[in-house]
Amino acid sequence: MRYLLISLTFLLVSCGSYPRKNDFQELGKSIEYVNNPYFSDKTKDYIYKAKIEAFDKSFGGIFIVKKLGPGHHRIVLTTEMGNKIFDFTLNRQSFRTNRIIPEMNKRILIKILKKDLKVLVREKSTAFMGYTKKRDTIWETRLDEETHYYFNKDQQLNKIIKVKGGKEKVEFIFSEINDNIVGQIQILHNKIPLKINLTAI
Amino acid sequence: MRNLFVIVSVFVFFALHGQEKAMTTSEITAFKNKVSATSLSTKTIQSDFTQYKYLDFLSNLIETSGNMAFKAPDMVKWHYTKPYNYSVVFNKDKLYINDDGSKSNVDLGNSKLFKKLNELIIASVKGDMFNDVDFVTTYLKTESLNKVVFVPKDQKIADYIASFELFFDRSKASVQEVKIIEPTGDYTQIIFRNRTLNQPLSDAVFAH
Numbered sequence: 001m002r003y004l005l006i007s008l009t010f011l012l013v014s015c016g017s018y019p020r021k022n023d024f025q026e027l028g029k030s031i032e033y034v035n036n037p038y039f040s041d042k043t044k045d046y047i048y049k050a051k052i053e054a055f056d057k058s059f060g061g062i063f064i065v066k067k068l069g070p071g072h073h074r075i076v077l078t079t080e081m082g083n084k085i086f087d088f089t090l091n092r093q094s095f096r097t098n099r100i101i102p103e104m105n106k107r108i109l110i111k112i113l114k115k116d117l118k119v120l121v122r123e124k125s126t127a128f129m130g131y132t133k134k135r136d137t138i139w140e141t142r143l144d145e146e147t148h149y150y151f152n153k154d155q156q157l158n159k160i161i162k163v164k165g166g167k168e169k170v171e172f173i174f175s176e177i178n179d180n181i182v183g184q185i186q187i188l189h190n191k192i193p194l195k196i197n198l199t200a201i
Numbered sequence: 202m203r204n205l206f207v208i209v210s211v212f213v214f215f216a217l218h219g220q221e222k223a224m225t226t227s228e229i230t231a232f233k234n235k236v237s238a239t240s241l242s243t244k245t246i247q248s249d250f251t252q253y254k255y256l257d258f259l260s261n262l263i264e265t266s267g268n269m270a271f272k273a274p275d276m277v278k279w280h281y282t283k284p285y286n287y288s289v290v291f292n293k294d295k296l297y298i299n300d301d302g303s304k305s306n307v308d309l310g311n312s313k314l315f316k317k318l319n320e321l322i323i324a325s326v327k328g329d330m331f332n333d334v335d336f337v338t339t340y341l342k343t344e345s346l347n348k349v350v351f352v353p354k355d356q357k358i359a360d361y362i363a364s365f366e367l368f369f370d371r372s373k374a375s376v377q378e379v380k381i382i383e384p385t386g387d388y389t390q391i392i393f394r395n396r397t398l399n400q401p402l403s404d405a406v407f408a409h
Contacts, residue, residue, distance in 0.1 A: 043260065044260075045259045045260050045261055045263075047263055049284075049285045049287075051300060051303070058303065058305055059298075059305075060287065060298070060300045062254070062263065064256065064259070064263070066258050066259055068258060074258045076256065078254065080265070080281060080287050080289070081252075081279070081289070081389070082252065082254045082381065082389030083361070083389075084361075084383070084387075199285075201284040201285060
């Protein structure tokens with residue numbers, strides 16, 4: 001029990017240190033939820049040209065997201081010539097691999113992709129605390145027990161940062177946004193050499 | 202009402218499938234000979250193409266297009282120009298990618314499965330793939346087209362590809378369309394147009 005309390009205290013201190021380190025001004029908790037509207041329209045097919053740099057390899061493909069229902073998305077990556085590289089279904093708490101090529105069928109890789117994709121398509125997250133910095137409003141949320149900060153500028157989500165131990169682990173950067181369609185998405189990992197660049201087509 | 206629907210459905214099924222008939226043995230022999238002759242005399246092919254990707258959960262097909270160049274015996278370049286600039290060159294045993302200026306020769310297409318698929322695509326461009334022992338082959342005909350369906354024997358390939366269909370122009374014995382059907386029913390369809398044969402084509406086109 002004592003160790004649990006120490007761990008929890010350490011966790012809270014670690015998470016709390018990120019806003020302080022970055023000179024965030026506390027705003028309080030003025031909203032219940034923070035929204036990510038970018039993959040929320042069931043009528044739309046979200047199609048992106050993907051460029052992926054993973055470790056010492058770089059490859060491309062077509063990245064496809066479709067919302068099928070509340071909290072329910074299908075996410076597929078194909079090669080430019082149409083062969084499926086992976087095919088996942090995310091449904092609230094469940095994650096199913098429908099298809100993945102043998103070269104990518106590694107538990108650790110699927111775990112990383114699962115975490116990234118969950119963040120990417122999650123529409124609504126509970127806001128625990130609000131901050132401001134310059135023109136940004138920043139909301140602290142948790143997803144699978146991990147802390148994420150949602151950066152909004154002019155009431156538009158432009159960045160999500162996953163933080164662990166007070167350090168930035170993964171950045172999701174949204175730019176060229178028009179009518180809730182993101183023209184450019186970058187997913188940058190700071191701890192491992194993995195970069196995903198998505199351009200709407 | 203329901204009975205009427207069943208009757209109409211059965212009628213439509215037979216009407217549609219009635220258009221496609223199995224070739225006779227002599228028709229198959231004649232057709233294979235014609236395709237082989239065309240293939241042997243083909244030194245280069247240049248063609249535009251449109252590719253459609255069908256995924257059952259999407260509202261629309263994903264359409265991409267570009268041009269293809271083939272030079273005998275084994276160089277092929279697929280150059281996608283819309284909606285992005287991307288080319289993949291199969292030059293002998295090597296594969297080269299140019300993704301909007303980023304060049305590499307490392308690609309997931311290097312996997313054994315994709316290599317086999319790429320071989321099939323190259324063979325299909327030439328139209329000469331009837332001797333591939335890895336497939337069960339069925340020959341069909343319609344009014345204007347010949348259709349050849351290839352079903353993989355290898356379970357590892359069958360897990361990804363249910364069948365591979367080639368549609369041939371009857372008079373020219375050249376491939377007009379390629380369709381790769383996955384076990385789920387999702388498919389990739391490539392339709393060729395503006396095809397020119399045996400025009401001079403520099404090796405530089407296939408350089409990395």
